[in-house]
Amino acid sequence: MVSEEQIQQWADEAEVGYAVEEMKRRGRGRPGRGAEPMQVVAVRLTAEELAAVDAIAEREHISRSEAIRRALAGSAA
Numbered sequence: 001m002v003s004e005e006q007i008q009q010w011a012d013e014a015e016v017g018y019a020v021e022e023m024k025r026r027g028r029g030r031p032g033r034g035a036e037p038m039q040v041v042a043v044r045l046t047a048e049e050l051a052a053v054d055a056i057a058e059r060e061h062i063s064r065s066e067a068i069r070r071a072l073a074g075s076a077a
Contacts, residue, residue: 043068 045053057067 053064053067053071056071057064060067062070
């Protein structure tokens, strides 16, 4: 539930006004990785394969997706 205090804070904030240009700059969704749109591809992995990907991602301090992209790039080179 929303308290009366929270409603008053929102009202006070609205009365002061919003920085519309700042709000527009934030954008929506994940940031792009390049000029072209990306595609989502579903891949089935065994528990062992997924554990290996997660171990690499943790060791490299990257996301699971980035670990998979790097592995694909390395095998395609």
